Amino acid sequence: MVDITPADGIPPAEVAEVELYHPHSWWTKYVFSQDAKVIAVQYSATATAIGLVALVLSWLMRLQLGFPGTFDFITPEAYYQFITMHGMIMVIYLLTALFLGGFGNYLIPLMVGARDMVFPYVNMLSYWIYLLAVLVLVSSFFAPGGPTGAGWTLYPPQAIMSGTPGGQDWGIILMLSSLILFIIGFTMGGLNYVVTVLQGRTRGMTMMRLPLTVWGIFTATVMALLAFPALFVASVMMLLDRVLGTSFFMPAISEMGEQLQHNGGSPILFQHLFWFFGHPEVYIVALPAFGIVSDLISTHARKNIFGYRMMVWAIVGIGALSFVVWAHHMYVSGMHPYFGFFFATTTLIIAIPTAIKVYNWVLTLWRGDIHLTIPMLFALAFIVTFVNGGLTGLFLGNVVVDVPLSDTMFVVAHFHMVMGVAPILVVFGAIYHWYPKVTGRMLHETLGRFHFWVTFLGAYLIFFPMHYLGLMGVPRRYAELTDMTIMTESAHHLNSFISVMAFIVGFAQMVFLFNLIWSIRHGREAGGNPWRATTLEWQTPQTPPAHGNFGKDLPIVYRWAYDYSVPGAKEDFIPQNMPGSFGPSREPA
């Protein structure tokens, strides 16, 4: 409860501004660009393109699962290649790249009031290495033997053995190489995001005045920098096992009556390394979504985010805790059973800060002035799907409940709901929200609403019933759900229904893509601040923001990011760079 006067807490600039790199040709402006905004669009476009591949793969899988035996070209081999590539693309090459490389690059400099990332050249390299990683990944579709079919978790020994597609061909080698490249590229970008948030903030922008979007992306990036090295070493070790015949993960194995030349390695070591990366990865995808959705809800409900400090500490707390829960993916892996006590406890503790975030979102709606814009609709849909998927996490995190449910369709339904559907709904909401800033035009409203309703309700109808197939005992990663005594006739019908819904939801994404492209030229002019939002990216002199973002002078920040509907103020929002006091500010100090 402090009064702020206009000049309060604004330190003088400590160092002179560094001159930006200025492009001098079309190539350096749009292709080999060092401007974070262009890099953001490049990241987003590449991630969307590869995401479309993953979408088509999911259709092919659902064709096989929903209508077994109808489509001859989907052999078990092909099916496993589809699920593997679908999972890996969605988690790493789409969601991670889009949230951090796409939204991170676009929003961090603009939201903290910087002209660009701190290391623009490295930032550019980051994108080009990411593109290379994607190309290597795609090349495995054309390699002899096709892509790997080891499942996105790539568990050895099967990942590098002949019973698995691509195990003894090029598939697994290209997959591991692509991951290694991705991590190198990501590290370059990630260091940039962290340093820019810590060192590149404009005057007056304290850490506790950062929009939650920046907090989410920042924390996720720190986590990624700590978690990805585990995947990096695991990939290198498996590559050595596969190419040079070492035995990091390979014990003595008798394959189809033949003794392999490995001995003494530990398959479960890989699982620990993988999930030490893999669990934080869930939150690397979730935290940016948490941050972005907080800002969407606040802006479109015209109300400050409820409990800002709690929200920040919840983000940091979830980030820290997520490093000590990894083995809840391994309750039935055969690790020592006593680990179950520890990891079940830490896993359920993480539910508390997560629940606080949910409460604060809905309490932000309470006594708000809710504009049901498309970004707000997606934010509401996010809360529904995230709460649903989060709660089923309490089943799987509670070690003994996980025993019957692990490796079944329940798990598939859970993680799709919580880290597939929920974050992607936020991605959509964020695109409808920031598209006007990026292009200067609004997305088409009617197409947007159609896209929203089909995607939200369709995705819920896909994944909610799927939990019950898992409860019945239907295992995941089965290329054909036939000859199973537990599966009733009606369960097969349910499966076909899920497949049909998957095609419909996929189709709605085509409408979205059309909207994205069509609106660049034909959308309604947006103006600089169509949502009447407070954060700095909406206060730029030009829309889309020009090179250097803020014109001659950088903005000075006088208040937190959530001064909506401040009593006494004329407008229902006060931009962060607006000096002046409007009655007692209640910005949390």
Added chain:
Amino acid sequence: MAVALVLVLIVVGSVLFHLLSPWWWTPIASNWAYIDNTIIITFWITGVVFAAVVLFMAYCVFRFRHREGNRAAYEPENKRLESWLTIVTAVGVTALLVPGLFVWSRFVTVPRDATEVEVIGQQWQWSFRLPGRDGKLGTSDTRDVGADNPLGVIPSDPNGQDDVVVAAADLHLPVGKPVKMLLRSIDVLHDFYVPEFRAKMDMIPGSVTYFWFTPTRTGTFQVLCAELCGQGHPMMHGVVMVDTQEDYVAWLGQQQTFAQLSAPQKTGSADETTGQTAAAGPEIAARLETVGSR
């Protein structure tokens, strides 16, 4: 208005689906009704939270939707409310965790009188080994696996000679007796999973993992592999028959021991009498090849 209504319908629809849909777990056939009970507790607590949060949202969307002249309240924090919500959540989480950990401690504590049964997974079939008269399983090593020793029993270990070997055939278990399933693989990861028993555990080449249970009713149950093990994974089915004590003893009497199987002049096969229903690995591999060449 429409949005609030849809949110209410999602809650009502989800609850009705849960209560009325025909898709539910299989009738249990083991002592792990505890696990089912823990799942029921979890359904209740999470169901109430889901309904409360979404219905509250629906109310907010209806009550505080934008109308001309509306203005939102300005309330950055409310420490009391935030603390209360944290405490209530912590209590709910504890209510889930405590029964969960209690049942887990039973799950990992194998009773003394449990009989050991070894399950061996390989691409893509199940084999089993039971201790012989001495009540002990002989040690094993993947490097000893060969045509006449499919399970890799170490030939020099005297404890292994009388072990009953059930290669690529059905397992029988007596009803009402606790069993400790020792799980082993000779190639990749597998997972021994019988939905009706509620329990499962991965099998790791180079290690022996375990779980225990007591079969509580007789019948024939399908074994599914629950850990991706290559192309044949979905076809890696097996059969466990839970017998009465008499039927079990009769079945056991027809099985061959390791010593009998590895004797050089062996004739005939145990398969004719046991009625092999589990698809054998090489068969599946052949089937995959025909599929692949289509």
